[in-house]
Amino acid sequence: MPTQAAELVFDEATKVYPGREGAAVDHLSLTVPAGEICVLVGPSGGGKTTALKLVNRLIPLTSGYIRIDGRQIGDYDVTELRRSIGYVIQQVGLFPHMTIEGNIGTVPRLLGWDRKRIRERTGELLELVGLDPDKDRRRFPAELSGGQRQRVGLARALAANPALMLMDEPFGAIDPIVRARLQDEFLRLQQELRKTVVFVTHDVDEAIKVGDRIAILREGGTLAQYDTPQRILEQPADDFVADFVGRDRALKGLALRTLGELELSPAGGDDGLPRLPADTSLRDALALLIAERRAALLVVGADGSPLGIATREDLLT
């Protein structure tokens, strides 16, 4: 693929499984701009995983088109197509008989890279996903924890520097604390790498946290809404979407904004207010005010210098 990140277009993409009534994915049309994370979310039966697997042709399209940087996926040689797309699944699917290095080097080997280049790339990726390039390289997957295995899965998908990544509930089987950490690290990585990512989850909170855009699919595989997290929370297209994102969508919306985005009133001396850094989400800030029964807080910069005061009303408007 020509560019660092590819634009992905679903154009009336439809999948009907033979012998099954109704479509799994029904005339799905949406565009994922290059370098953005598009989260497919929805109830089971919404066809999110099917839609994902249409892209690397693990499932063949019934009708419609999918294009990567303008080229139809059907025009690629299928193995070539798959080798050019990063693929991460929930159960990771590492090769148990290969070392971590062997696993990460899988696609580069298929592409015929030389040993030295693969070795360098493996070290680079281990470091990137927070593993130890010296110690972990020679270990087998069975020697790693679930979280570490998923990191290796991510590194393996990134190995040949694909312009497009498909991630099917990548953090679904991991406990909540590790999951939150992996999400944060993934977002940090994405800041750097700027891949185009299609990310499937059934967890609305994860979708809001991870997605630049969210596509909500309803039963029967039709698109209910495709929008930024903010707009989905603030202006759900219909009752289904409102219902799906939950009654607490206003609170979820607070999680998307930080104290630094508010207009603060000037700080006047040290008045004993709770101090919070500017990158704290409004949701966490509000939670603190409620817990401490306070009406306002002092927003501070990274160096601890006061930036201004935010009141409870400021947070809520």
Place this chain on the structure above:
Amino acid sequence: MSGWLVAGGGGGPVIPNFGKPNGCLKNNGWFCADWVREHWGDILQPALVQHIELTLIAVGIGFGASFLLALVGFRFRVFDLPLGAATDFLYTIPSIAFFQLLVPLTGLTVTTIEIALISYTLFVFYRNIVTGLRGVPAEVLESARGMGFTRRQTFWRVELPLAMPVILAGVRVATVSTIAIATVGAYFLYYGLGGPIFDALGQPDIFRTELVAAGALAILLALAADALIALLQRVLTPWSRIR
């Protein structure tokens, strides 16, 4: 080395030469080191070499044939049941009867023994190869497919290596059991370690030292083969011992 006929019935076989009629034969105790020393070169060692040969050929050809059959049974499920049933059936034939059945076709030859031995290995090999290949986790296959492995690459680089622990377990069982069954072939043809065993049994008074010596060699051979394959397992599939 010559193929003495030691059949139970018909026609007084030539009694092998037990050397100087020394104390060993006269006393006929359970074990007489003198006899073993004296006849290592002309009886025991050749029998041992023949036995190893019998086993290697049977296991080698048996594995090759099973591998091809297992590929068919693995790729095309419809063939799995009949192929499995056929190898099961071969395994149920009592060995003496099997050798006897083959004699009219292939005569009193090493080939007859090999055919029977090979047939017995099919049962273990076929089952283990198919089971090993089927045991590869679905998510591993999915990620292989998703990363752009061709079908052939998936087989050689993923399915077969992951089936190796089960396949090697089969090699172990088949080898050890072939070493044991191969002694029975000497009921028809003086060949392998079964030769001296049946020879000893054929004596009017059962020559104990020869029986014990040849029997012990068969046991030691089986143990050595077992240990060797166990070592092979460790070397070839280091990952399978984790956890």
